[in-house]
Structure formats: C-alpha cells, structure tokens
Amino acid sequence: MRNLVRIAPGALELGRPLPWNVYDADGNVLLRQGYVIQTNSQLEQLFERGRFEPRKIERPHEEIFEDARERNPFADYPDLLHALETTLNAITEGDPSAQKQLMGLSRMIERTCSEAPDASLALVHLYSIGPNILEQTLFYAILSQFVARQFGLEEKRISVLTAAALTANLALVPVADQLNASNKLLTDDQRNVIQKHPQRSIQALQAAGINNKLMNTIIAQHHEQADGSGYPQGLSGSDIRPEAEILALSERYVAMITKRAYRARMNVADARRLIATLGDGKFRPAIPRALLQVLGDYPPGILVRLDNNEVGVVTSRPLRARGPFVQAIFGPRGNRYNGTFERDTSLLEFNIRALEEPEIMPSMDFSRIWGFRT
Known part of the structure; x- marks a missing residue:
C-alpha cells in the first residue's frame, strides 16, 4: 500500500x-x-x-542508490532532490554522516549521467522555466559532469567537482529562492551574503568534517573570472582552477535559460551565442567550447518545429551523420498526437526549422518519450 x-x-x-x-x-x-x-x-x-508519495531516505545515500536498476533520470528526479536536501541539511547540522551522504549522492549523479546522458541533459531544459535552488544545484552538477568530461578532466577530479557543484551555494540556499523571486535592487545585506557565500559554504563543510583541498578551492574560486573581474579575490588567468570555471559556466548557463522575476529567460539559441563570446577574457576558451559541444545546436528537452510543421521535443543529440532525434507531439495543423512519433531530423522532411517557445509547456510523459520502462 x-x-x-x-x-x-x-x-x-x-x-x-x-x-x-x-x-x-x-x-x-x-x-x-x-x-x-x-x-x-x-x-x-x-x-x-x-x-x-513522499520519499523516505533513512540509510546513507550510497546504500540506497547503488543498485542494479536501470537509471531513469525522470523517475529518479524526486529522489535526487530529496537526497540533495537531506545532504545539505546534514552538512549544515554537522551530521557525522554528511560526507558519506555527499559522496553517495555524487556517485548517483555520475552514474545517472553516464547511463542516461540525453535524458539527464533533458532534465535541465524541461524543468528550467522556474527551478528552485535545489533544482538549480542539481542542474549545476549535471552540466559540470558533461562539460568536465568534454574538457578532458580525469575521473577523480570530476568526482570532486560534482561534490563541489552540489555544495558551492550551500550558504545561499536559505535566501536564493527569495532573491530570484524579487525584482528589486539588492540590499547591502543581500550583496554581502552573495559576496561571502563561497567562504561560508566552505566553513560549513569543514565544520561537518568535509575538508577536501581541491573541493574547497573549486568552491572558493567559482565566481572568479579569467579577466580578474570576479570575486572574492579578483584572481585571473591560470590562477583559477579549470574545475571552478566549469562550475561557474554551468551556473551561468542555467541562469540564462531560467526565468527570474526581474527578467525573461533566454532561449537556447541566444544562450549559445552568448556562451560563444565568453572565451574572450571571461573563461579559458576551451571551457565554453566544451559546453557548446555538450549541448549541440538543439539540446535534449527543448521544443522545435520541423519542416513538415510538426512540433516535437528533442530527445537525443546528433549521432554521427544522424539526428538529433525528435519525438513529434503536435501534427502539422496543431493537433495533439495520441502518442508520439520519432523523427530523424537529418532527413529532409524532418529538418528542424525553428525553436518553439510556448508560454506554457505541453504535457509529456517523460519516461515513455525517452523509452524508459514505467
């Protein structure tokens, strides 16, 4: 029952x-x-x-998540968010199991991204309209995974980066949703919280017995910029770890495609164009290039209109000379299909004509569209 x-x-x-x-x-x-x-x-x-059905996680996360089940990012989404919330609470409260929980959650995210890469990227885009701070944090970790591998980081450094992405904004969690929902100028107190959140997040981790030198450096530097205009130390060039730049760019991309009270969300095409300019002084050129390669022109989870006038959701990135693949949801006359139809957009009649940005997303059974058993 x-x-x-x-x-x-x-x-x-x-x-x-x-x-x-x-x-x-x-x-x-x-x-x-x-x-x-x-x-x-x-x-x-x-x-x-x-x-x-509420989630009840009573054992350390690595015991719960390390099983033989097929990884379905959509079915796992509530579990991941709940595990993230309990992990951050454990760190804040100095729980002795906090490090074990953080490592277990990091491994779960790594495994999910490895086994279901397109669906994991789709999560970021399907839920990007108005995510809360926990969702944003999960998206940072997912994107950092992909960009780090494309950039060529070794696995051990990627694991540390994942943990850093999950905890770098720990000090902002109590106020982030309120800040995103406000269209007023920041107060001095709010600016102070933002400026000091990297160091305060590190302090919370250390108080919970989590003291990895590389992880601390990534968190401390994830708002520095290659041209020296970042904070808190104004570092520049090679003084900034590439892991910190990968996390910073992941955060920036999520911010671009997310709606805030004080601005509209940016469509993926405009976000890609802006990212392409960031290698000119703000980041190592190879890092924005890696993100663009990960996303492709049409990342999974976005809606597109095809040349035959169907509208569908991108489900996978290009593979060799084919794709990306799209599941058509609406017919050429705007009628909602009963089910979906897979389209190979490398075929002339199914070429992608344009991005679709409806005011309200259409309903979709994500697991079924991406072919997961339900």
Whole structure:
C-alpha cells in the first residue's frame, strides 16, 4: 500500500511539469510526471483531490542508490532532490554522516549521467522555466559532469567537482529562492551574503568534517573570472582552477535559460551565442567550447518545429551523420498526437526549422518519450 499524503499548497505551479506522479486517495494515478497544469481550476482540484508519495531516505545515500536498476533520470528526479536536501541539511547540522551522504549522492549523479546522458541533459531544459535552488544545484552538477568530461578532466577530479557543484551555494540556499523571486535592487545585506557565500559554504563543510583541498578551492574560486573581474579575490588567468570555471559556466548557463522575476529567460539559441563570446577574457576558451559541444545546436528537452510543421521535443543529440532525434507531439495543423512519433531530423522532411517557445509547456510523459520502462 502506498504511503500517500496531500499535496501542500505551493508545491505545484501553473505551466510547469509535475515533478512526480499524482494519485487519488485510493492510489490510482491521476496525472503522470511531466503533466503541465494549465488552469487555476485544475490546480485547485489537485490540491483538493491529489496525493503524492513522499520519499523516505533513512540509510546513507550510497546504500540506497547503488543498485542494479536501470537509471531513469525522470523517475529518479524526486529522489535526487530529496537526497540533495537531506545532504545539505546534514552538512549544515554537522551530521557525522554528511560526507558519506555527499559522496553517495555524487556517485548517483555520475552514474545517472553516464547511463542516461540525453535524458539527464533533458532534465535541465524541461524543468528550467522556474527551478528552485535545489533544482538549480542539481542542474549545476549535471552540466559540470558533461562539460568536465568534454574538457578532458580525469575521473577523480570530476568526482570532486560534482561534490563541489552540489555544495558551492550551500550558504545561499536559505535566501536564493527569495532573491530570484524579487525584482528589486539588492540590499547591502543581500550583496554581502552573495559576496561571502563561497567562504561560508566552505566553513560549513569543514565544520561537518568535509575538508577536501581541491573541493574547497573549486568552491572558493567559482565566481572568479579569467579577466580578474570576479570575486572574492579578483584572481585571473591560470590562477583559477579549470574545475571552478566549469562550475561557474554551468551556473551561468542555467541562469540564462531560467526565468527570474526581474527578467525573461533566454532561449537556447541566444544562450549559445552568448556562451560563444565568453572565451574572450571571461573563461579559458576551451571551457565554453566544451559546453557548446555538450549541448549541440538543439539540446535534449527543448521544443522545435520541423519542416513538415510538426512540433516535437528533442530527445537525443546528433549521432554521427544522424539526428538529433525528435519525438513529434503536435501534427502539422496543431493537433495533439495520441502518442508520439520519432523523427530523424537529418532527413529532409524532418529538418528542424525553428525553436518553439510556448508560454506554457505541453504535457509529456517523460519516461515513455525517452523509452524508459514505467
């Protein structure tokens, strides 16, 4: 029997894919992960009737996550976010198991990215409209994984970078969502919190018994810039670790494609063009180049219009002379398909014509579209 609880007001938002399945009181699925709530009346009905299955993680994360299951980033998404929240809380509280939890979560993310790379990248884009600080942090870790491998870092350094990406903004967690939701100028106190968050995050890690020299350096430097204009020390050039630059660029890309109260989100094409300019003084040129190679022209999870006028979601990056592949969701006349149809965009009739940026994302069954068993 499922342990189902009511959905708390504020847990769901209009225009944003559901992060988990929604059930009725008897345990029947009402809506699957990826469904997008379109109206306030739908939202009210879900708060009245809907239930979800809360996550209970009682053992260290590496024991829970290191199993033989097929890695499905969409099904794992709630678990990853819950594990991240409990890990950051453990660090803040000085829990003796904090380091074990952080390493277990880092390995889980590494394994997920390795076994399901396109779906892992799709998570970043499907949930990028208005992510909270925990979601953003998870996205930083995912992108850092891919960029680091493309850049050529060895595995041991990538593992440390993953842990750094998960904890570099620990000191910002209590205020980040509030800052992102505000369209007012920062106060002096808020600027002070932002300027000092790398060192305060390191202090929290050390107090919890986590004291890796490389990890501390990555966190301390992830807001430095190659031209010396960063903070807190104004480092420049090769004084900045490449791992710190990879994390910084991952954070910047997520910020570009995320909607904030004070600005609209940037589409992927514009974000790519801006990234291409960052190798001119802000970063080592090879790092923006690595991110662009990871994303491709049309990264997984974005919507595109094809030459036959269908609209679909990109599910994979190009492979040799083929792709990227798209699952068509809407027909040429705007009718919603009953199911989806795979399109190889290297074929003339299915060439990608343009990016699609609807005001509200269409509902999708993510696991089914990416071919995972449900």
